[in-house]
Every structure is written in C-alpha cells, then in structure tokens.
Amino acid sequence: MEDQMMHSEKLALLGRLTTGIVNEIGNPLTSVFSFIQMLKAKEQDEFKSESLETIDLYMKRIADILKRLSGFSSMPPLELKPCKVNSLIENSLSLIQYDTRVNNITIVKDLMPDIPQITTDGNLLSQVIVNIVLNAADAMQDGGTLTIRSGEQADTVLIAFEDSGVGIPAKTLVRIFDPLYTTKEKGTGLGLAVSQNIVEKLNGTLSAESEVNKGSRFVITLPVD
Ligand SMILES: Nc1ncnc2c1ncn2[C@@H]1O[C@H](COP(=O)(O)OP(=O)(O)OP(=O)(O)O)[C@@H](O)[C@H]1O
Ligand SMILES: [Mg+2]
Structure with a gap:
C-alpha cells in the first residue's frame, strides 16, 4: 500500500480519518x-x-498533531491571483523575521529581476516557503547560509532554497515528504508533506536533493501564466 498510494491520497485519507478521530476524542481530550x-x-x-x-507536554503534542492533520481534509479552496514571485518570497521572509531559529542563519537572496508573473495562491505558497526556510534553519543550528534563488526555466518559474546544513542521508531523503515522517524531537513531520500537497494543487512540483554534511536544496517549480 505504501508505494501505491500517492502522497496526496495518503494525506487526504489521513485527513478524513483524523477529522473523525478529532471529533470523537476532542471532548475527552479537553x-x-x-x-x-x-x-x-x-x-x-x-x-x-x-x-x-x-x-x-505530550498531550499538547497529540492535540497539535491532530489539529494539523485535520487541517488537510479542509484545505480551503484555492484563491488564485496574479502574483510576483519575488515579492512573495520577501513577504514570506518577513513573516518569520523574528523567529529565533532564523536569526541564527544568513539568508542570501538571488532573485531574478523581471521574473514572469504567475497565477497562484499566494497565501498557500507563502506557507510552503516558510516551511522550507524553517527546515533549513533547523538544519543549521550552528549557523550557516540559506540561499534563495528565483528564476525561469522553460515554461516554469523556479524557487530554489540551498542550505549549508547537516544534509539528509539518501535513506532518509526518500521519506521526507511522507506525512508524519520526522527526525526532530518536537517535529510533527507534516511540514513537507503539506508543502508538497499544496505545490501539487498549484500544478507545480517540490523536490529535494541533499548531501550529508554539505547541505540540501529544495526546488519549487510553478507554471508561468
Ligand atoms: N533543509 C533540511 N535539511 C536537513 N533535513 C531536512 C531539511 N528539511 C527537511 N529535513 C528532514 O525532513 C524531515 C521532515 O520535514 P518536515 O518539515 O516534513 O517535518 P519536521 O520539520 O520534522 O516537522 P514540522 O511538521 O514541524 O515541519 C525533517 O524532520 C528532517 O529530518
Ligand atoms: Mg518542518
């Protein structure tokens, strides 16, 4: 079943299951x-x-996971609007500018001027950008550099995030988009699963490559108008 189900199907199933579970156990949990x-x-x-x-602490963790999981089944309808990718990147960064994890790292922006406009859901895309940046910050606890690039390739706009963090072993790399997969003590393992789900809904792709002790590169592609 693992391999046959798409991530998005897994998420949808998890979402439906959890909505039921959340409803049933919400009161006793309270x-x-x-x-x-x-x-x-x-x-x-x-x-x-x-x-x-x-x-x-653990009860709060359970409640948090349930809340985030139940969010999938009710992903809001897409609000598509013409968007400027570079401004979206800047806005997303400003959302987390006071996050202590992000203050620890250097962020370098290499944004393509006059990048083609895309029609997308800016709020959802911003959520994806924040997830990826926070992951990069987590991977660079002792500091490091995150380079964010925007560019154009064929009929797609590209946003790339390159960090100089701990990297991801090949064995783990195949699992990072799985719902609930986490290597962090306080992680829920939903950040990348949700992000990939969102990007796919926006007709784009989210992929990752990595080298242990060198860093990781996450790339979002989205169709140009
Ligand atoms: N930039 C990165 N460098 C190294 N490992 C990463 C990076 N991004 C993701 N990972 C790995 O992928 C796993 C899954 O990431 P994901 O964002 O889905 O969950 P999480 O960060 O663990 O928890 P949360 O739900 O709070 O985001 C992480 O636990 C980590 O092991
Ligand atoms: Mg995360």
Missing part, C-alpha cells in the same frame, strides 16, 4: 487537559509535578 491543569495546580510533590508537566 477533559483530560483540564484535570491535568487542576492536578498541576495542587501538586506539592516534585516528582509528581514533573510527571504532570511531561504528561501535559
């Missing part, structure tokens, strides 16, 4: 949360308090 808060407020014992903190 109750558990409020009991945890109550116990946390009363508990004097250090070990028990710390245990409650840990339970609380």
Whole structure:
C-alpha cells in the first residue's frame, strides 16, 4: 500500500480519518487537559509535578498533531491571483523575521529581476516557503547560509532554497515528504508533506536533493501564466 498510494491520497485519507478521530476524542481530550491543569495546580510533590508537566507536554503534542492533520481534509479552496514571485518570497521572509531559529542563519537572496508573473495562491505558497526556510534553519543550528534563488526555466518559474546544513542521508531523503515522517524531537513531520500537497494543487512540483554534511536544496517549480 505504501508505494501505491500517492502522497496526496495518503494525506487526504489521513485527513478524513483524523477529522473523525478529532471529533470523537476532542471532548475527552479537553477533559483530560483540564484535570491535568487542576492536578498541576495542587501538586506539592516534585516528582509528581514533573510527571504532570511531561504528561501535559505530550498531550499538547497529540492535540497539535491532530489539529494539523485535520487541517488537510479542509484545505480551503484555492484563491488564485496574479502574483510576483519575488515579492512573495520577501513577504514570506518577513513573516518569520523574528523567529529565533532564523536569526541564527544568513539568508542570501538571488532573485531574478523581471521574473514572469504567475497565477497562484499566494497565501498557500507563502506557507510552503516558510516551511522550507524553517527546515533549513533547523538544519543549521550552528549557523550557516540559506540561499534563495528565483528564476525561469522553460515554461516554469523556479524557487530554489540551498542550505549549508547537516544534509539528509539518501535513506532518509526518500521519506521526507511522507506525512508524519520526522527526525526532530518536537517535529510533527507534516511540514513537507503539506508543502508538497499544496505545490501539487498549484500544478507545480517540490523536490529535494541533499548531501550529508554539505547541505540540501529544495526546488519549487510553478507554471508561468
Ligand atoms: N533543509 C533540511 N535539511 C536537513 N533535513 C531536512 C531539511 N528539511 C527537511 N529535513 C528532514 O525532513 C524531515 C521532515 O520535514 P518536515 O518539515 O516534513 O517535518 P519536521 O520539520 O520534522 O516537522 P514540522 O511538521 O514541524 O515541519 C525533517 O524532520 C528532517 O529530518
Ligand atoms: Mg518542518
């Protein structure tokens, strides 16, 4: 089943399943949360308090994953408008300019002037750009450079993200777009799965190549008007 199902089908299935699950367990989950808060407020014992903190943390994680998963089934209808890719890149970067992870890295922009206009959903594309930039920042914890390029090739517009981070081993590279695949302690493994889903809905492609200890390159292509 793994190989036969497209990512987008997997996501859609996950979305439908989770909508059901979220509806069924939403109420009990809320109750558990409020009991945890109550116990946390009363508990004097250090070990028990710390245990409650840990339970609380994992419960929040479950709630977060469910929330993000259920988001797929209800992806809003596309809002297609003529967009300037370079401005979209700038706007996306400004959304995360205060994120501490991003402050740690150098971002170099190499944007093609007079790049052809595309008709796309700017909000969704911005979400993809943010996901890719945050991943790059995560991959460069000790600093590094992310180069963002825009360009044109045949009838497509290209946005490329090259980081000088830890890179991705070949074995892992084939899994990074899988929903829920993550190597991060606090990751949900949904960033790239959602991003690929979005780009495909916009009739484009999202691909990755990487070399361990050198860095990774993610490329979005989108059709020109
Ligand atoms: N630029 C990158 N450099 C190295 N590894 C990367 C890069 N981008 C993605 N990855 C790998 O791909 C995995 C999946 O990425 P994805 O964005 O889908 O999930 P995540 O970042 O782990 O969690 P989140 O849902 O919070 O985004 C990451 O856990 C990481 O191992
Ligand atoms: Mg991510």
